[in-house]
Amino acid sequence: MNTAPSVSVVIPCYGSESTLPELVDRLHTALPTISERYEVILVVDDPPDGTWDVAQKLAETYPLTRALQMSRNYGQQNAYFAGVRAARHEIIVTMDDDLQHPPEEIGKLLEGLTEDVDLVYGVPKAEEHGFFRSLASRGVKRVMAKVLGIKHASSISSFRAFRSFLRKGFDNLRGSHGMLDVTLSWATTRIKPVTIHMEKDEGNSSYTFKSLVRHAMNLLLGYSTKPLRFVTYLGGLVGLVGLGLLCYVIFDYFTNPDGRAAGWASLACMVAIFSAAQMIAVGVIGEYLGRLFTGSMGKPAYLVRQRVEKTRS
Structure with missing residues (x-):
């Protein structure tokens, strides 16, 4: 285990006061079996509920958990950037806060990070989303593939693992319309999809049809002429x-x-x-x-x- 890379897990949090305790508990059960050095970073994006209070208590309870409170709601992508830039370890893993991404599957992502791979996406065997959300998700991935030319765009998901040096690719990124997957594609083409087990949605996902459409528009207007x-x-x-x-x-x-x-x-x-x-x-x-x-x-x-x-x- 001494040769295992250190891991930072970044989780944007919004309206997840009911799911965070279980998620963090499962992470602190799964991560010690993967690496001796790890951390969990909860980035709370100023939700209207008590998510920050829960995250704060978890950070005070678990020594390897850190909680970051955004000054206002900046959106999920900027929450990713805040957490990724705050990460201290060799490998950065991102995941959702709604329990759809099992912490127990993080090991599969890290196994996919072989010497010639810098970025791994966890791809579910079958997505269980509503019709309109699935339609919007396919549209976003099509924009990434056809308009932006991103490799493996059809496999992109928010359950990803990548080497921390890729952060240098967006050191000079300005503005509030940054997209993590696009900026990662600037830094590497060594991308690999890995099939994982995806749990059924336990609550309201942070992704909605409206947010995915907005995401597609930001991709079109922010990264393409x-x-x-x-x-x-x-x-x-x-x-x-x-x-x-x-x-x-x-x-x-x-x-x-x-x-x-x-x-x-x-x-x-x-x-x-x-x-x-x-x-x-x-x-x-x-x-x-x-x-x-x-x-x-x-x-x-x-x-x-x-x-x-x-x-x-």
Whole structure:
């Protein structure tokens, strides 16, 4: 066991006061069988319930558990970054707080981190989610694969293990729209999926259809210029439609002088089409400019309000 790498387990917490005690207890049962040096980091993202009180008590009870309280709700991705940057050990494991990721399966992730692998994703044999959430999840992974070109995008999950040196890949990351999986893909292509047993959801998952759609939009607008290219193509298409309508009006004018449509009808159609295209273009460009403006203001991605730990491992 002396050759086993040290492990930091990072868990973003939101609305999980009922699941955290069991999760931390199981972690402190499973982790000693994997490594002599480990820690559990609970990043509490300012939920409205008593999650922080529970996390604080756990940190005071278990010597190898640390609790970080965010100053406000910054979102799950920024909670990941806070925990990952605070990690002290060689291998970093991330997992959800809702008991869907069994602590007992962490060993399988670490076994997948062979010499030529830097990042491992735990992939369930079969996902047990609702239709809309599964649809949104597949959409996010498709964006990662097709738009961003991320290797093994279909295997991406929040149950992951990676070598801590990968953090250097996002040392200079600015803004509050960071995505952990994208930044990890900047640092390595040595990625491997590992099949794990996934427990059935014990409560409300932190992932919802709405949050996954927002996640996909952040991926598109934060890490790709393809939406701008799409606007260019859309402008060309609308131009062709407008040209076609113009040809039709001219043709109808000369071939059907007695049954001409009122001029306002064709004009209204063209104005509506062009206006819609312009609004889409302005919206996409405005989103990019807004992100640049927000980043230029120096807005912090997150702030840690307080830290609680009993003994440093």
